[in-house]
Structures are given as C-alpha cells and as structure tokens.
Amino acid sequence: MKIEQVKLQQLQVPLKAPFETSFRRMVDKDFILVSVHGGGEVGYAESVAMTIPVYNEETTETIWYMLETFLIPQLFASKITHPDNVSELFAPLRRNHMAKAALEMAVWDLYAKQQGMSLAHALGGQKKTIDVGVSIGIEPSVDHVLQNVERFLAEGYKKIKVKIKPGFDLEVIKAIRERFGADVPLMADANSAYSLSDLPLLKELDQYDLIMIEQPLAHDDIIDHAKLQRELKTPICLDESIHTIVDVEKAIELGSCKIINIKVGRVGGLTEAKKMHDLCQKHGIPVWCGGMLEMGVGRAHNIALTSLDNFTIPGDTSASDRYWLEEIVEPEVKLAAPGMLAVPTGLGIGYSVNEEKVKKFQVREASFHP
Numbered sequence: 001m002k003i004e005q006v007k008l009q010q011l012q013v014p015l016k017a018p019f020e021t022s023f024r025r026m027v028d029k030d031f032i033l034v035s036v037h038g039g040g041e042v043g044y045a046e047s048v049a050m051t052i053p054v055y056n057e058e059t060t061e062t063i064w065y066m067l068e069t070f071l072i073p074q075l076f077a078s079k080i081t082h083p084d085n086v087s088e089l090f091a092p093l094r095r096n097h098m099a100k101a102a103l104e105m106a107v108w109d110l111y112a113k114q115q116g117m118s119l120a121h122a123l124g125g126q127k128k129t130i131d132v133g134v135s136i137g138i139e140p141s142v143d144h145v146l147q148n149v150e151r152f153l154a155e156g157y158k159k160i161k162v163k164i165k166p167g168f169d170l171e172v173i174k175a176i177r178e179r180f181g182a183d184v185p186l187m188a189d190a191n192s193a194y195s196l197s198d199l200p201l202l203k204e205l206d207q208y209d210l211i212m213i214e215q216p217l218a219h220d221d222i223i224d225h226a227k228l229q230r231e232l233k234t235p236i237c238l239d240e241s242i243h244t245i246v247d248v249e250k251a252i253e254l255g256s257c258k259i260i261n262i263k264v265g266r267v268g269g270l271t272e273a274k275k276m277h278d279l280c281q282k283h284g285i286p287v288w289c290g291g292m293l294e295m296g297v298g299r300a301h302n303i304a305l306t307s308l309d310n311f312t313i314p315g316d317t318s319a320s321d322r323y324w325l326e327e328i329v330e331p332e333v334k335l336a337a338p339g340m341l342a343v344p345t346g347l348g349i350g351y352s353v354n355e356e357k358v359k360k361f362q363v364r365e366a367s368f369h370p
C-alpha cells in the first residue's frame with residue numbers, strides 16, 4: 001500500500017449535554033483525528049481514549065505519544081500490503097490498543113478507498129442497514145432519565161441502554177419499566193461499579209427482563225463474572241474485560257458472559273474486531289458494537305463494522321445529533337429510518353471530512369513523512 005504521510009490533529013469539542021458514567025462525567029470530547037495519505041486518497045480515524053485513564057489505561061496524551069514515538073515510525077519502516085498487516089506489525093508492542101486502533105482504522109479506510117470500495121465491503125459486511133440503540137448517562141434524577149428514554153424511543157432507537165451505579169440503579173430500571181412497559185428493549189451498563197457482595201441487588205435487577213447487564217463487576221475480571229452469570233438469568237455482556245481474542249476465548253470457556261460488546265478501539269483495531277466477531281459467531285455468542293462518544297469519523301467506522309452479520313444486537317452507534325451540535329463529517333450521521341442507519345456504499349468510510357470544521361476544534365497538529 002502506498003503511504004506518503006500521516007497527520008495527527010487533536011480536537012476538543014463540547015458535548016451538547018454532559019454524559020455521566022459510574023466513573024466520570026464528560027462535558028467535552030478530546031480526541032486525535034488520524035489521517036493517512038497515499039496514492040491521492042486519505043484514510044481517516046478517530047482515537048477513542050478519554051483525557052484521564054478511568055475507562056482503560058490510555059489517554060489522548062498516551063495515544064499521541066505512542067503514535068509519534070513508535071507506531072507511525074514502524075508503519076513507515078515496513079511494507080504493508082493489506083490493513084491486516086498493521087495489527088501483526090504492532091503485536092510485539094504491549095497493549096495501547098486505542099493508539100494502535102487509531103492508526104490501523106485510518107489504514108483500513110485508506111485501503112478501501114485505494115481499492116475503490118466501501119469500508120463495509122472491504123471488511124466483508126453484507127448488511128445494507130443496521131439497527132441501532134442509544135446509551136443514556138446517569139442523570140441528576142430518575143425523571144431526567146425518563147425524559148431521555150421518552151425522546152429516544154420517539155426517535156425509534158431499537159435498544160435503550162441506561163448507565164447505572166450503586167444508589168442509581170433499581171429505581172431507574174423500575175421507573176422505566178413502569179412508565180414505558182415490559183416491551184421496551186432495555187439494558188443496563190454498570191461500568192464495573194459492583195462486586196459479588198452486591199449479589200442481592202443484582203438479583204433484584206434480574207427480575208426486570210433486561211436484554212443484558214453490561215460489565216457489572218471489575219474492569220479486569222472474568223472469574224467473578226462467571227460466578228455471577230451462574231446466579232442470573234439476565235445475560236452478562238462484557239465490555240472493559242475484553243481486550244484480545246484470547247480474552248474472548250477464556251470468557252466463553254469460563255461462562256463469564258453470553259454477549260460481547262466489541263469496541264474497535266479497546267481491541268486494537270478492525271482486524272482484531274473482525275476476528276472476535278468471527279470467533280463469537282462460531283460459539284453462538286451474539287455481539288454488538290459499543291461506542292466511546294465518537295464524532296462522525298468514528299461513527300462511520302462503527303457502522304462499517306456493524307455491517308458484519310453476527311452484530312445481531314443493536315449497538316450504541318446513535319446519530320450525530322445524540323452528542324453533537326456540529327459535525328466534522330458530511331453529511332452528518334442521521335437515522336435513515338426509525339432506529340436504523342444506512343451502511344454507506346461510497347468509498348471507504350463513506351463520509352467526507354470537513355477540514356474547516358476540524359480546524360475550528362483543533363488544538364494541536366503534527367505531520368509525519370517516511
């Protein structure tokens with residue numbers, strides 16, 4: 001593959017409204033827009049780490065450092081014929097999956113564009129549209145959550161995920177069921193806020209017919225999750241605990257979960273994400289695509305990945321207007337029908353990047369050449 005330049009642009013963009021999880025309240029988004037230039041085409045990707053290491057160990061700063069010091073020089077120093085080569089190339093370097101993914105995903109987009117095809121097609125995705133859900137943060141009151149649920153159900157979203165934490169859990173789920181009924185496709189994401197000593201509470205949550213409960217226990221655990229899964233009828237979905245294909249194998253073997261949330265950044269790129277998808281499919285484990293409050297470029301990558309057939313559960317890739325007043329891509333990501341996004345058929349990610357908008361939010365820039 002022809003690769004002539006890599007550009008990094010750090011952007012800081014205010015969220016429409018704060019987004020709170022059990023570990024952090026976010027008011028703006030800080031990320032690196034990576035572009036890989038070659039043969040007259042440009043491939044794009046977004047980094048997904050937060051500014052402080054509370055979801056995983058990476059931050060925007062560690063990603064910049066890894067890209068500039070190791071990953072971009074290694075990419076320039078080797079001959080890549082296919083994007084799959086990028087994860088092989090980076091494998092000897094430990095972890096830093098979000099840094100690796102940011103560069104690898106941009107190479108995937110460039111590859112698809114150089115081959116004259118969509119990214120979804122390059123990945124082997126068949127779906128023309130995908131079903132999507134929405135993730136709702138912790139709010140100052142249960143009423144605020146109910147208002148959000150109402151709004152997103154009206155927009156047709158096919159899965160409602162609510163964030164929970166100790167003291168803001170049962171009451172929220174109960175209120176949603178009472179107000180919107182038993183048929184609302186509902187799930188809860190705890191972002192590791194509980195331990196096995198919370199079993200009585202988790203058993204109560206088990207009564208509400210949730211599609212799943214996401215990452216109830218520690219971020220690095222698969223043993224206690226297996227114990228918990230044996231006590232619950234609600235499927236457990238792992239997010240934070242899954243970094244590699246080996247993690248997936250072990251979680252399946254132990255019975256730590258029945259569903260897996262695949263986030264491209266967390267697993268080190270699209271090649272690894274696709275491998276996990278395939279392995280889960282073989283074991284009858286459905287997957288869905290999680291999100292990290294991406295802007296349009298990251299959303300486009302998630303849409304392309306979700307076009308693979310074992311993404312049978314609606315993911316967190318909502319429309320751009322879920323978080324953003326202004327987008328950096330054109331057109332912005334919009335629902336094609338209630339709760340559905342179209343898989344673009346244009347080249348690569350299928351959305352173009354508006355450089356003027358990028359400049360508006362840009363706080364740092366660097367360019368690298370072989």
Ligand code: OSB
Pocket residue numbers: 021055134135189191239290291292293294316317318
């Ligand atoms: O656990 O899935 C999560 C956002 C930031 C960090 C972790 C998570 C999330 C979300 C938001 O749930 C998903 C999205 O809308 O992009």
Ligand code: MG
Pocket residue numbers: 189191214215239240261290
């Ligand atoms: Mg999660």
